[in-house]
Structure formats: C-alpha cells, structure tokens
Amino acid sequence: MKLLDIGDVAKRTGIAPSTLRYYDDEGLIDSLARHGLRRQFDPNVILQLTLISMGKTAGFSLKEIKQMLTPDGAPKIDKLEIVAKASQLDKQIAQLSALRDTLNHVATCPAPSHMECKSFRRLVSVASKRLATHKTR
Numbered sequence: 001m002k003l004l005d006i007g008d009v010a011k012r013t014g015i016a017p018s019t020l021r022y023y024d025d026e027g028l029i030d031s032l033a034r035h036g037l038r039r040q041f042d043p044n045v046i047l048q049l050t051l052i053s054m055g056k057t058a059g060f061s062l063k064e065i066k067q068m069l070t071p072d073g074a075p076k077i078d079k080l081e082i083v084a085k086a087s088q089l090d091k092q093i094a095q096l097s098a099l100r101d102t103l104n105h106v107a108t109c110p111a112p113s114h115m116e117c118k119s120f121r122r123l124v125s126v127a128s129k130r131l132a133t134h135k136t137r
Contacts, residue, residue: 001042001043002043003032003033003040003041003042003043004040004041004042004043004045004046005035005038005039005040005041006020006021006031006038006039006040006041007038009041009045009046009049012046013046013049013050013053015049015053020039020041020049021039023049023052023062024039026062026066027066028048028052028062028065028066028069029041029045029048029049029052030042030071048069051065051068051069051075052065052069055068058085058089059085059088059089060085064081095127098123098126098127099127101123102120102123102124102127105117105119105120105123106120
C-alpha cells in the first residue's frame with residue numbers, strides 16, 4: 001500500500017496541512033508514518049476527511065465528529081443524533097428560505113417604500129413568527 005504524503009492529502013482535499021496536523025493530533029485521522037518530518041497517511045484518509053467535512057458542514061463539532069468515527073476512521077453513527085441534526089437543519093432551511101424569499105422580494109418590489117408593500121410586510125411577519133417559534137423551543 002502506497003502512503004500519501006501530507007502535501008498530497010492537502011492537494012486532493014483542499015484542507016490545509018496545518019489542519020491535517022491538527023486533526024491528526026486530535027485523533028480524528030491517523031498518520032501511519034513519517035518521511036522526514038512529513039506525515040504519511042493511508043489513502044482511506046480521503047474518505048475520512050470527506051466524512052469530517054460533511055459533519056462540520058452539518059454543524060457537528062469536531063468532538064462530536066470524533067465520537068462518530070471508529071479508531072480506523074469508519075463511521076459509527078448514533079442514528080437518533082443524526083435524526084435530531086437533520087430536523088435542526090430542516091428548521092434552518094425553512095428560515096433561510098423565508099429570508100431568501102424576502103430578499104428576492106426586496107430586490108424586485110415596485111413599491112416606493114418597502115414599508116408600504118403588503119407583500120413585504122407579510123413576509124416579515126411570517127419570518128418574525130418563525131423566529132419566535134424557534135426561540136421558544
């Protein structure tokens with residue numbers, strides 16, 4: 001098996017070598033050897049880094065992500081935790097969709113003032129209710 005140099009991993013993933021070293025030090029990934037001072041990784045590290053990136057994008061902390069990986073980097077996922085995160089993302093998507101709709105309306109609204117526009121006031125009212133509902137949960 002040919003190991004990947006840290007520079008190769010950085011090029012393939014777009015993740016800075018300093019971040020790769022940090023992930024290695026924190027136990028999220030494991031370097032298998034060194035070539036001089038340069039860390040060497042199993043090619044499967046690319047998949048592990050993809051899973052880590054997906055977890056970060058979904059809003060998981062590195063500590064949470066580490067708990068979702070076995071020592072060899074395979075996923076070890078608590079399905080209830082994933083369902084809860086998916087639900088949280090659904091709420092965030094709804095909020096962002098409402099914000100997008102409001103911004104698009106503002107950009108195209110023919111009213112002389114947005115405060116005079118019934119559609120704008122309705123969109124802001126809906127967004128306000130969603131925020132209030134989200135904060136009370």
